[in-house]
Structure formats: C-alpha cells, structure tokens
Amino acid sequence: MTTEPQALPSGRFSGPTDFAQGVRDALACAAREGWPALILSDATFEDWPLRERAVVESLQAWSKAGRRMTLLATRYDEVVRQQPRFVAWRQTWGHLIECRVCRDRAPGDCPSAIWSRSWFMQRLDPQRSVGIWGHNPERSVLLRQLLDEKIRDSTPGFPATTLGL
Template sequence: MTTDRSRTAPAALGLPTGRFEGRVAFQQLVRDALTTAASEGWREIVLCDDDFHDWPLGERVVADALNDWAGSGRRFTIIATQYDEIVRRHARFVQWRRTWDHIITCRRCPSADRSDLPSVLWSPGWLMHRIDPDRCVGVSGTEPDRRVLMRETLTEWIQNRSSPGFPATTLGL
C-alpha cells in the first residue's frame, strides 16, 4: 500500500483554518505561517503571487522567521509574473534571498495573466490561498485534498509555465 506523503504531513500547529478576509488578516497569516515554519521545521515552502505587492516580505519579523527556518535540507520556491515589486518594496527579503540562494528556486511567469497565477503560501502540512487577491479574501487550512490539488497546480506553473527568474546577483561590467 502506498501513501501520499502530503496526506500524512503533520498539521501546522496553531495556524488557523477557514476563511480570512482583509489585508491585515492576510498579512498576519503570512507572518504567522513563516514563524510556524521556523518553529516546526517545515521542509518546504512555496510562495506564489502575481507580484507580492502587499505581502509583508520586507518586514523584520518575516526576515527573522525566514532566517530561523532556512537551513540544510530545506527548499523554498517563489513564483511570480515579475519581481520588480519585491526588489522595490522588500529589501530584507531580497537580502535573505541572496544569502540563501542555494535553497531557493525563483520562477518567473511573465506572460501569465494576473488572475491566472494563484496567490498562495503552500507547505506540506498547511496552505493559505487568496482566492480574491484584490480584496484579500481566501481560505487557509490543513485539508489534504486542497493541499494536493494546489501542489499540482503549483507544479504545473513551475515545470511547464515558467522559467528561472530573480537571480540572486546581477553580473555586469
């Protein structure tokens, strides 16, 4: 008998499940999820959004959580249509990305329509999905079916609908 590892992943302790609404609630969920990832030792995190404009990635608490989380055997994937907003708004995240380049995969989907690319924070045990990014309305939870379906969607974007993007350093003369 085979089992799907994502179905047996430990639930994210203390993270809420259910509907959320509003930018403040969304941003707090991101902060709490990354802090939980560090404390529980999540092995993988995938972030996906059009441009990460309203994510709290530049905040010190987020950078500290990512530093606490990062380490050997960890994988971090980020998917966006473009990275201009991250560079412009999230300097701490850009620095963290440079430091931990060896565990980070950045994918770019420049031809994706803003409404096609999901706005998601995914892990093997919990996910947060903004169904309506403009109003910051979405759901979070540990439901295996939802996590597996979202992972399949993200894998499709990573493997077939994107290319490498957001290099850690830019070489020039």
C-alpha cells in the first residue's frame, strides 16, 4: 500500500511548531515536485529549522541544474552560528543561491516568508509565528511583489565562501 504525500496546507497557522513544520513540509514538497524557484526571507532565520538533517536533505534533493533560490535577510550571523548544516549545504550549492541583505536593517522591515509559484507561507507576526499559507493566487502575487521590492532594494550578502590572503 502506498501513501500519497500530504498536500501543503492553506489558511492560517499559529505558533512556532506550525511554522517550523510548514518550512519542513514546503522544502520537502519543493524537492518532491521540483519547484524551479524559491524565495526564503526572514530578518535572521534564527528560528527556522534549517539546522535539521531532514531539511538539508530536502534542499539537497531539490538542488538541480536550472533551479534558483533567493535568500533575503537583514543579517546572516545567526545563520552562520545556528544553522551549520545549512551553511555547509549553501557552500556546495552557492551557484544556485543568491543571498541578499535588506538595505533597511530593522527586523520588522524584512518579510518572513517562503514563496514559490506553487505555494507560499508568510508570517504576519514573526514574534508569535502567526501567519497565512496556501495557494491563493491574489495573496501569492502580493507577497511576490513585496519580496521583489525588498530584493530590488537590497545588496549582495552571505558569500558561499570567504576568501583570505
């Protein structure tokens, strides 16, 4: 007997447990369905489950030629300190990933979201991990426009490797 993968949820979510599971499920679905483009955005990514083996395995399965990921944050120091598996994966697949730093470094000015053509998740209140997720085309377009605006007003950051002398 085979089991069908769970469809990604729609509607509202509330709390850090729902949020973290949404990140896990979205990245697993991206790998399974071969989403060509992903945008991950958060002020610091400190409460994202990017350090987990299963999440990095999903990212590894997603990583193929032609895929693109954009990361947007106000800073990446928490990623480097708290997400070592993700940092190692990012070093390997840096050619697929564009990392950007929000020009305005206030944490509230950087959206906390995952966007793809297939599904989105947006924390409206990052402190309480309350937000919306789903397939709603209108909300997806609005989120993409917000992310595009923030990306246009950002600078490159978080290099895959650090060159020394």
